[in-house]
Amino acid sequence: MKFLLCNVLLFVVLPLQAQLAYSGSVLDAATGAPVPYVNIGVVDRAIGTVSDEDGNFLLEFRREEVGPADVLRISSLGYEATEIPLSTLEQTTKHFTFRLNPAPIGLDEVIVSTAELFEVEEEVGYTNMMGRGIGYWKDSVALGGELGSRIRVDKGLRRLNALFFQVLDNPSDSVQLRVNIYKTDIKSTYPGTNANKSGKGILHTLRKGENLVVIDLSAAELWVSDDFIVALELLGVYGTERVGLSLPAGSSSGGESFRRYASQSRWERLEGSVMGFSIQSTLYTDNPRRLPKARIVRKQEKNETEISGYVFHAGNPLKEATIRNYTRNESVKSDKWGRYTTRISKGDILSVSYPGLLEIVVEVEEPRNFNFQLKRN
CATH class of the missing domain: 2.60.40.1120 (Carboxypeptidase-like, regulatory domain)
Structure with a gap:
């Protein structure tokens, strides 16, 4: 077993x-x-x-x-x-x-420090799991069922910016998901307090054919200081009675995953296995040794390419469209002619968005100029 x-x-x-x-x-x-x-x-x-x-x-x-x-x-x-x-x-x-009853609004603890803090952009979690195994929901999974994995990180104040994962198979027209970020229950190591204090759920409608999923976490203002657990919760399935959402998974030394079958049910621990979740995060540290070494920075800059292009809707240029590089946690806006300029590297994940229009997400296979045509939801 x-x-x-x-x-x-x-x-x-x-x-x-x-x-x-x-x-x-x-x-x-x-x-x-x-x-x-x-x-x-x-x-x-x-x-x-x-x-x-x-x-x-x-x-x-x-x-x-x-x-x-x-x-x-x-x-x-x-x-x-x-x-x-x-x-x-x-x-x-x-x-x-x-x-x-609405919960009273609590004030987060404020830590005052005179130390200089450095921002370090880090991707944590489990990447490149394609072909190692699968994790999936099958048959009549009850709504509210969750499947998650522990993300191990170095201790320190960390903001979570975006969640990435791949989809191997989705037979439904769409699946409604909620992302939950849990802090560890100190006594049991099971998922404990939900780190989302915004009062709003992190929702994502997974459409058929969507292979690379990128979910923006920034609006939830998620902060952790130690290991945490990322879980996907099933909220709805549309277009079929069959649930068969398959995601990359695999074995990992010291890895832990958790599942529960329905809302409010008991968590179960799965030792040694993890889901292919990765998180782009910003670590705040007073230790300059945590910054990337100069040679690494030079290598990154050497691999960067400046690109430009235009963003349109129905043939018209879009002003103030957002072009976001999730990998680098950077974003730029298009000008009044719909033109943008940014720097990218192979493997970066870009999104182009505009209020009321369907977001485009791409993984850069080869840096070059891109034009984007946005459509209505």
């Missing part, structure tokens, strides 16, 4: 033959507005779901799967979690409305 886990991360749940079905909706207690993508589930059981974009949900399970001491938990970023003993739910009621 250990050999299997080193090569294949299998995330399978057998279909539930439901005898109990509860529908409902989740609302903001202050405004009455629906709350999307709320985790609803029986704590530590493989029974759970996620509300849709309108706050509606359907929770199904067999009566014999739960006991009188089991608890239903409703939680969402930016809100106080609610727990309700299952024994207090009226079984004759089939539709429930839950109201969540």
